[in-house]
Amino acid sequence: MTLTEQQLSLIEEFGVYQENNGFQPAVARVMGLLLVCDRPELTFDEISEALSISKSATSNALNMLLNTGHIEYTTFPGDRKRYFRIKSSNWSEFFVKKMDDLSYLSTLLKRVLDVRKRDLPIYDAKLNDFISFLDYMKDRMPSLIEEWQKSRK
Amino acid sequence: MTLTEQQLSLIEEFGVYQENNGFQPAVARVMGLLLVCDRPELTFDEISEALSISKSATSNALNMLLNTGHIEYTTFPGDRKRYFRIKSSNWSEFFVKKMDDLSYLSTLLKRVLDVRKRDLPIYDAKLNDFISFLDYMKDRMPSLIEEWQKSRK
DNA sequence: TCATTAGTTCATAATTTACAGAACCAAAAT
DNA sequence: ATTTTGGTTCTGTAAATTATGAACTAATGA
Incomplete structure (x- = not known):
């Protein structure tokens, strides 16, 4: 999960945009990351690491976005991780x-x-x-x- | 400047609506007041009193709204007060x-x-x-x- | 059975915001 | 000349927001 400079600054810009729409900073960054990253799905740890936010902040943000229907996840057999993605609908x-x-x-x-x-x-x-x-x-x-x-x- | 119960609660409701649009609580209430009150224009003191907010909060809110073009004021000859109203345009x-x-x-x-x-x-x-x-x-x-x-x- | 993984929850710390109160100021009135 | 009016600006702070880190848990794996 490496991000280019461009991607990082676009995450920030989208983050600020979504803060103005009433999202918490970390929540807005998670949306930005899932939108901007090359891979369509990321795991909990990848998100936490990529944004340098704590596990609790990550947990909070992901559950927030799941509850409001902004993201969803899939799982794969034999893999306990959840793979989060933006809900395109x-x-x-x-x-x-x-x-x-x-x-x-x-x-x-x-x-x-x-x-x-x-x-x-x-x-x-x-x-x-x-x-x-x-x-x-x-x-x-x-x-x-x-x-x-x-x-x- | 007396307000009915209905007017007061409508100011609150409009205030909450505008808080969600990113306005500070007091600023949102001032907009609500100017929208809902019977008279089309109110003075600084009337606003401060009607909403029970301090002079500094009133000053801040009015200047905020003036700068963002949400309100305007008129004056009358021989009267130093400014009369604030919602900018209808x-x-x-x-x-x-x-x-x-x-x-x-x-x-x-x-x-x-x-x-x-x-x-x-x-x-x-x-x-x-x-x-x-x-x-x-x-x-x-x-x-x-x-x-x-x-x-x- | 013990360790690891994938998270969640809780207490608390750090930051931000939003306002009050007092001091202040310039113009007008007395 | 000094008082009043119509505000503005500054400082302090209460409250709300947001994030951290540590302790915890439930499921899986060795």
Whole structure:
């Protein structure tokens, strides 16, 4: 498990990106490693070593990622080790989650409009616009995905 | 500046939402307050009082939000106070930023493909799919926004 | 049966964050 | 001239986060 300079710095960059998405540093690095390394699957010890993190940090990170469905593992007969890899189906889930987030925001903002009482309707106009936009995006998303699939064939 | 129970709990809920978007708790609450309160603009002291946060926390939060372009203020002749409000243009910027994020992710993942060398091309297929999808979304976004605008008229 | 492997769990240390409180400052009011 | 207003900046710290290392465990192997 040797990594080039490029790979190491890409792991860091991806790590920081995922920290901004709310992952713990070590967890984000493990994702980065599994994404960037040449081999599609790595063992517990390889991960721990490659990132120079303790066994407990490795254990914590892997279980975190297993629980949230970001990684999975396979085993091989006569080999007690688990081989961890990024769950590739998760890419589409990533996008679905972003859309769910927008959907939640939309309902939140609708409740804001219900609760606050501004004296002039003009104060609500922009917010109404944005809500309408969010809802439009949400509605159009399935057909967009469909279009993309067609465009690939 | 009195707030109903509903308003207070909605400020909290919006606050938690924005904490998940990487804002500090107090900063997120200030956004929530300016969004949810009946009056479209509030002063420094009103914000500090309504949220029961110190002057320093208020100052920090307001400057944070001013710098990131999330709020703005007006003043009135003969009144030294500043009146802070949510920058309404920022709703569209919010969405643009989400798209920029996807765009950054796409380039990051392309670099991953450049850097890692997996022995079988099948290992790159899913990632290529996702990149293609992200790029498709980015490309379609302007026309989607246009369509939405037409649909409103 | 004893040692090794592949991890997990726990206590705790190190770092980071987020805020309060007090001192401070410049402009305006008295 | 000095007091008040509308903040800002600095220092300390409580709390939360994140990681470590050591002790532990359950399964396998010798």
